[in-house]
Amino acid sequence: MVDQLSPLEPVLRTGRHGHLADGVGVRLAETQPGSIVQLAAWPGEEKALIRTIKQVTGLALPDGAGGGACGNGKAAFGFAPGRFMVIGEDENIAGVFAGKLSQKTGTVTDLSHGRTGIRVSGARAEWVLAKLFAIDFALPAFPVGSGLSTVHHDIFAQIQRSGADQFDVYVFRSFARAFWHTLRLASEEVGYEVR
Amino acid sequence: MIITCPYCGPRDLSEFAYQGDGNRKRPDQASTNQKAWNAYVYDRLNPAGEHNEIWQHAGGCRRHLAVTRNTLTHAISKVAFAAAAGPKRSAARRKQGKAG
Ligand SMILES: [Zn+2]
Numbered sequence: 110m111v112d113q114l115s116p117l118e119p120v121l122r123t124g125r126h127g128h129l130a131d132g133v134g135v136r137l138a139e140t141q142p143g144s145i146v147q148l149a150a151w152p153g154e155e156k157a158l159i160r161t162i163k164q165v166t167g168l169a170l171p172d173g174a175g176g177g178a179c180g181n182g183k184a185a186f187g188f189a190p191g192r193f194m195v196i197g198e199d200e201n202i203a204g205v206f207a208g209k210l211s212q213k214t215g216t217v218t219d220l221s222h223g224r225t226g227i228r229v230s231g232a233r234a235e236w237v238l239a240k241l242f243a244i245d246f247a248l249p250a251f252p253v254g255s256g257l258s259t260v261h262h263d264i265f266a267q268i269q270r271s272g273a274d275q276f277d278v279y280v281f282r283s284f285a286r287a288f289w290h291t292l293r294l295a296s297e298e299v300g301y302e303v304r
Numbered sequence: 305m306i307i308t309c310p311y312c313g314p315r316d317l318s319e320f321a322y323q324g325d326g327n328r329k330r331p332d333q334a335s336t337n338q339k340a341w342n343a344y345v346y347d348r349l350n351p352a353g354e355h356n357e358i359w360q361h362a363g364g365c366r367r368h369l370a371v372t373r374n375t376l377t378h379a380i381s382k383v384a385f386a387a388a389a390g391p392k393r394s395a396a397r398r399k400q401g402k403a404g
Pocket of ligand 1 (some may be wrong): 309310311312313361364365366367
């Protein structure tokens, strides 16, 4: 495997930082998946696309806005009508979809080099993210597996809840370092660990 | 102000971009009717009350929305996808197969 070049590399300082008197509030990490892919269904083809996602990833997406699932090193969620993100360790997910997805169903766009995945986890993850995004991060409003599309000022973000206290945030690669800087500042008061 | 996107749910105003008056009726592309084009570009109702508007959920699902907003109170009484609520393309343009 070719080594991935991280946009965070020059600023990534592993270890514990910030106000640690009450322990580590959040852990911050770059997820570096092999693939980040966007799928879009033509009008009326959303269900067929969801079936193709199941066929390729084994993930059954629940019906409805923002429905998603994760497991076995793969993740998928809806973030707009007929639009889905699929993330996984396999480096050729776009290629597999290109082979399996009918032209009548929709399109596949490989964003692996265009997005950076950042995982925010820990007891204070909801608190830290709620400072950055005007989103209800409470578990009943934002269930595990589901995802959404939002923005922090001019930085677009797709966010999936991948665990009860774990969120994966996907930002444009060119904004990743700026977002990381903001995230570190937001995490300082609760104490954070970078790895 | 909070707009409830039909897909994303209630979201802060900062996620939305105003795309203009939702009452405008775009003349056919081939039309040379000066009055119709003048009305499309310049005529606005400017009501003190309920107003039809187009907003884009630019910081979310990026869909265009048809929103009814009260210009006095900012109360929003109706939100729908603009594609579903908007005027249909004219038969002439459909035949030519031009994109809307
Ligand atoms: Zn939306």
